[in-house]
Amino acid sequence: MAEAIQLRSVTKAYQRAGESLRVLDELDLTMAGGTFYALMGPSGSGKTTLLNLVGGLDHADSGAVLVGDVDLTRLDGGELAAWRAGNVGFVFQGFNLLPVLTARENVELPLQLTPLSRRQRRAQAERALQLVGLGDRMDHKPRELSGGQEQRVAIARAIATDPQVILADEPTGDLDRTTADAVLQLLQRLNRELGKTILMVTHDPQAAGYADKIIHLDKGKLGRIETNPGRG
Amino acid sequence: MPWKLLWRNVVGHPVRSLLTVGAVAVAVFLVCVLNAVTSGLTRTLDAAAANRLLVQSAVSLFVDLPLSYQQKMASVPGIEAICKWQWFGGRYEQDKGGFFAQFGIDPETFLPSYPEMKITKGSYDDFKKLRTACVVGDELADKYGWQVGQTVPISGTIFQRTDGRPWEFTVAAIYRSSSPAVDNQTLWFQFDYLRESLEQGGATGPLGVGVYMLRMAPGTDPVAVQQAVDAMFENGPQRVQTTTEAEFNRQFISMLGDVPTLLQMIGGAVLFAIFFAVLNTMLMAGRERTRDLGVMKALGFTDRATGMLLVAESLLLCGLGAAAGIGVGLLAEAPFAVATASFLPGFGFDEGTLLLGAAIAVGVGLVAGVLPGRRAARLTAIAALREVG
Incomplete structure (x- = not known):
């Protein structure tokens, strides 16, 4: 069973031009494990900040962020890095593949932080690439792939270490509709077939339609939570 | 990583x-x-020998010392042998742009004073016997393809022959030095060949000696010899400066800064x-x-x-x-x-x-x-x- 995510009275503020800007304001939110969530809201509503807190990339000013039993707010930088390596996968809008590495090497990169042997890492990277339908593009570098293929490599990288949580920040923002749908279907498959908890930030209602639940944020506060018809 | x-x-x-x-x-x-x-x-x-002293003019290395000094210095206790060194400064006729040193020396005392030099080809005795003979380093011989018995034409810059022709030296022996104190690219010839040419009008140039090498007998105090030699010529005609070989080399190098x-x-x-x-x-x-x-x-x-x-x-x-x-x-x-x-x-x-x-x-x-x-x-x-x- 994938791990649940809980935010308890989380506050996060940034300093902008000498002023404190509260991005998340005493936010309480519980997300069930194994569920596909879409996170929506206007710009500045705190979507990406929430994603970064859940991914252990940033620290809350107050409150607690729990992923499973782990309170991320109690971990220091090194502990957070180690936690990220084994528990969370990231998919970014701009794909963010390392241009000097092939698709297989990009997927292998997070596996270098595991105790797997070289051969095991290679096999696992190939499995992940085959899962996203890129078994025939393993030795291609990012510049030799289309945008959709790049994002699928990024998804393969996100699942390579078999994390329970996948965080996607506008994963289809740079893709055309057809390609975006293919990527979203892939995320949906990962959720349904492998039981991954997925939290996806998006502005696109069509993309949000692939999620089980849609969380609306507004000015750092929780709005409504919708359940997609036919899911949840 | x-x-x-x-x-x-x-x-x-x-x-x-x-x-x-x-x-x-x-x-x-x-x-x-x-x-x-x-x-x-x-x-x-560091490779300089401890039993060799060098005597030069107190004014400059470029000022010659009189020939008569050799006999006087021979009377100083502890000096076993004396060898003249005279810079020739010639150019090889086949390679006038190239450079290698040539020195006029005393054959009888030269090689025995430099045990680091070994004759590898030819005969040092032949060198001693023939007035116009020379001994060359093996690297120099290799560079120009010189063989024992070959005549090497050198045109003088300080010492010029009055007939306008180059000096001719016959390679009698080739040596190899095992110490950096003596390089393997020098041509050594008999000082007396130069002296006789100058005295008999066959060549023009200053008649003197650039440096005297003094080989000391084992157990001799070099400082005592230095002081004795310097004191001997304190009143001229040329004051001298006697130094160890290491100090001489150091001074020579320091001339470059x-x-x-x-x-x-x-x-x-x-x-x-x-x-x-x-x-x-x-x-x-x-x-x-x-x-x-x-x-x-x-x-x-x-x-x-x-x-x-x-x-x-x-x-x-x-x-x-x-x-x-x-x-x-x-x-x-x-x-x-x-x-x-x-x-x-x-x-x-x-x-x-x-x-x-x-x-x-x-x-x-x-x-x-x-x-x-x-x-x-x-x-x-x-x-x-x-x-x-």
């Missing part, structure tokens, strides 16, 4: 990497050469320049890879690991440069040694020189990598990912 990523980052920018490696290679090569010159000077001084300090300054300047070149490369690499560093941190790589990636890249570039520089240096060592043998017989890359070159490259790599490495380590994943979009 993601070694594959490290290597791909280096080869992923071939021009920049090659230029950086090339710059480090040139710097390491130069530092090795400069250090080899300094070491060579030191080795030459403070060579070791000059070389060290040049080496320091080269290092300074190369440090900034490598630092610039690494700062550019660090800036370019801000996004990659952010991705790595998001994947779980620690601040230390991402910082070390840049330090390791800097070390790799400098290590490759050091290997190339040292490799080129080793290939160039023999030709360099031949080219500098006449004035720097001790030139050579010893273990210390090579280690110095490698250590400097590692040092530059480390220091140039620390700044971008520290920036990379301090960068947060969010800031790194945000910076590019």
Whole structure:
């Protein structure tokens, strides 16, 4: 069973031009494990900040962020890095593949932080690439792939270490509709077939339609939570 | 450490990497050469014999001493043998642009005073018997293809024959010196050949002796001999300065200026320049890879690991440069040694020189990598990912 995510009275503020800007304001939110969530809201509503807190990339000013039993707010930088390596996968809008590495090497990169042997890492990277339908593009570098293929490599990288949580920040923002749908279907498959908890930030209602639940944020506060018809 | 990523980052920018490696290679090569010159000077001084003293004019090395001094000095207790040295300064007819030293010496006392010289071809006795004979170093003979019995035409610059023809020396023997105190690219001929030519009007030039070499008997106090010889000519006609062979060599080298300090300054300047070149490369690499560093941190790589990636890249570039520089240096060592043998017989890359070159490259790599490495380590994943979009 994938791990649940809980935010308890989380506050996060940034300093902008000498002023404190509260991005998340005493936010309480519980997300069930194994569920596909879409996170929506206007710009500045705190979507990406929430994603970064859940991914252990940033620290809350107050409150607690729990992923499973782990309170991320109690971990220091090194502990957070180690936690990220084994528990969370990231998919970014701009794909963010390392241009000097092939698709297989990009997927292998997070596996270098595991105790797997070289051969095991290679096999696992190939499995992940085959899962996203890129078994025939393993030795291609990012510049030799289309945008959709790049994002699928990024998804393969996100699942390579078999994390329970996948965080996607506008994963289809740079893709055309057809390609975006293919990527979203892939995320949906990962959720349904492998039981991954997925939290996806998006502005696109069509993309949000692939999620089980849609969380609306507004000015750092929780709005409504919708359940997609036919899911949840 | 993601070694594959490290290597791909280096080869992923071939021009920049090659230029950086090339710059480090040139710097390491130069530092090795400069250090080899300094070491060579030191080795030459260290190899000087303790039982040989040299007497020159107190005014200058370029002022000749009278011939009559030899007999007077022979009376000083402890002096076992005396040998004249007179700089000839000629040019080989077949290679007037080339340079090698020629000295007029006393055959009877010369070779016995320099046990480091061994005759490898021909006969020293033949040299002593024939007035126009000469002994040449094996490297000089190899350079010009000279054989025993061959006549070598040398045109004089200080001493010129009145018939306008070049001097002719017959190669009677070829020697090899085992010590940097004596190089293997010198031509030695009989001083009496020069003296007789000058006295009989066959040649023009100053009749005198540049330096007298005094070989001391075992157990002789060199300071006592120095003082006795200097005191002997205190009232002229030419005051003299008697020094040990090491001191004489040191003074000779110092005529060029403070060579070791000059070389060290040049080496320091080269290092300074190369440090900034490598630092610039690494700062550019660090800036370019801000996004990659952010991705790595998001994947779980620690601040230390991402910082070390840049330090390791800097070390790799400098290590490759050091290997190339040292490799080129080793290939160039023999030709360099031949080219500098006449004035720097001790030139050579010893273990210390090579280690110095490698250590400097590692040092530059480390220091140039620390700044971008520290920036990379301090960068947060969010800031790194945000910076590019």
